Amino acid sequence: MKTLLLLLLAAVPAGASGRQVDIRLYSLHKIQAISLEAEDGVQVDGRNFSGKARISIKGSQVAMDGAAKAGPEKSLRVSAAGPVWLSGPGLPRRRYTGQLLFSSDKKRLKIINSVPLETYIAGVVTGEASDLSHPEAYKAQAVTARTYIVKHLKNHSGEGYHLCDSTHCQLYTGVGSVSPKARAAAEATSGELLFYKGQPAATFYHSICGGHTEEMTSVWYYDHKPYLVSVKDGPPGKPYCAIAPRFRWKTKLYYTGLTRLARQAGWILPDEQALSLRITGWSPSGRAKVLELRTQRRAVLIQGTDFYHGIGRRAGWQAVRSTAFSLLAAKDYVLLDGAGNGHGVGMCQWGAEGMARRGFKYREILKHYYPGTETGHD
Numbered sequence: 001m002k003t004l005l006l007l008l009l010a011a012v013p014a015g016a017s018g019r020q021v022d023i024r025l026y027s028l029h030k031i032q033a034i035s036l037e038a039e040d041g042v043q044v045d046g047r048n049f050s051g052k053a054r055i056s057i058k059g060s061q062v063a064m065d066g067a068a069k070a071g072p073e074k075s076l077r078v079s080a081a082g083p084v085w086l087s088g089p090g091l092p093r094r095r096y097t098g099q100l101l102f103s104s105d106k107k108r109l110k111i112i113n114s115v116p117l118e119t120y121i122a123g124v125v126t127g128e129a130s131d132l133s134h135p136e137a138y139k140a141q142a143v144t145a146r147t148y149i150v151k152h153l154k155n156h157s158g159e160g161y162h163l164c165d166s167t168h169c170q171l172y173t174g175v176g177s178v179s180p181k182a183r184a185a186a187e188a189t190s191g192e193l194l195f196y197k198g199q200p201a202a203t204f205y206h207s208i209c210g211g212h213t214e215e216m217t218s219v220w221y222y223d224h225k226p227y228l229v230s231v232k233d234g235p236p237g238k239p240y241c242a243i244a245p246r247f248r249w250k251t252k253l254y255y256t257g258l259t260r261l262a263r264q265a266g267w268i269l270p271d272e273q274a275l276s277l278r279i280t281g282w283s284p285s286g287r288a289k290v291l292e293l294r295t296q297r298r299a300v301l302i303q304g305t306d307f308y309h310g311i312g313r314r315a316g317w318q319a320v321r322s323t324a325f326s327l328l329a330a331k332d333y334v335l336l337d338g339a340g341n342g343h344g345v346g347m348c349q350w351g352a353e354g355m356a357r358r359g360f361k362y363r364e365i366l367k368h369y370y371p372g373t374e375t376g377h378d
């Protein structure tokens with residue numbers, strides 16, 4: 001039996017759906033100890049606690065300020081009338097609510113935070129919708145986030161929790177910075193999911209589509225969903241997402257830099273040089289689907305998605321912001337004249353903002369980006 005240290009915080013009323021989610025905190029950090037700060041009203045195993053304490057692993061046990069809990073259960077319970085803060089060397093200081101469970105797992109301190117689903121959603125939406133401002137766009141984002149979460153509750157089922165707090169699941173940094181708009185959107189849409197033929201939909205989304213969203217299969221060849229198809233994002237010449245900053249972008253890719261990146265990506269051999277680049281295939285939305293890179297010896301075909309990811313991972317995501325670009329060849333470089341940001345599949349976040357500002361409600365926004373779906377409750 002593993003030693004558990006349970007922090008039971010303020011009795012937070014459950015969301016309308018009543019569901020609780022268990023999230024592993026600091027999941028990307030290998031930590032053996034962490035600092036806990038609590039205000040008045042916090043209880044550890046029924047005893048009042050306030051101030052600071054260090055929680056660490058001691059073999060298979062968990063210790064508070066160096067003292068491992070004795071007794072058959074080897075557990076420690078803490079409840080509080082307010083939030084607690086966690087911090088440590090190299091760890092961001094974050095505020096949490098709900099219930100915290102500490103255990104020793106493979107020489108690491110394992111921290112699991114149980115919160116009502118809607119509290120978690122407000123936290124996720126705060127991070128994902130930080131560029132947006134209209135309440136209806138926030139509500140659309142809350143429904144996509146909730147649907148995604150419900151579909152992925154088994155991500156870590158063998159590990160004793162539902163979701164981790166990294167982008168592997170969805171980024172969750174606690175309740176310290178939850179925006180009032182995100183909280184209001186989670187509450188206003190409480191329990192609402194997006195369905196396709198009775199099943200929760202795969203709610204992909206991205207920042208800016210650039211005028212047309214992309215069908216899923218053009219990005220992920222192995223999968224297809226009837227509602228993840230290319231949709232025209234607004235009236236001709238006036239895409240909803242045109243309000244986004246950097247809706248259009250231009251990047252010069254010098255052949256010297258392209259050669260280096262193409263070698264690193266394994267597209268060409270170490271003695272080959274990139275001499276030209278052109279688009280030879282287009283997706284249904286007009287994005288670059290196949291690129292042809294010429295060297296002194298041969299022509300190499302690169303899938304648009306591989307190009308976008310390959311450059312992004314090595315040179316940063318600002319250089320080639322999407323595959324919605326055209327190419328203009330110059331002497332030393334090729335000019336990418338592009339629009340949008342992200343893979344283009346599903347909801348266009350800036351388009352949702354644009355639609356909201358034009359008076360559309362969140363359910364209309366969702367229907368636009370996920371044609372054939374409808375919202376409903378579990």
Ligand SMILES: [Zn+2]
Pocket residue numbers: 155156163164165166168169170
């Ligand atoms: Zn995960």
Ligand SMILES: [Zn+2]
Pocket residue numbers: 208209210211212233239240241348350351
């Ligand atoms: Zn768009």
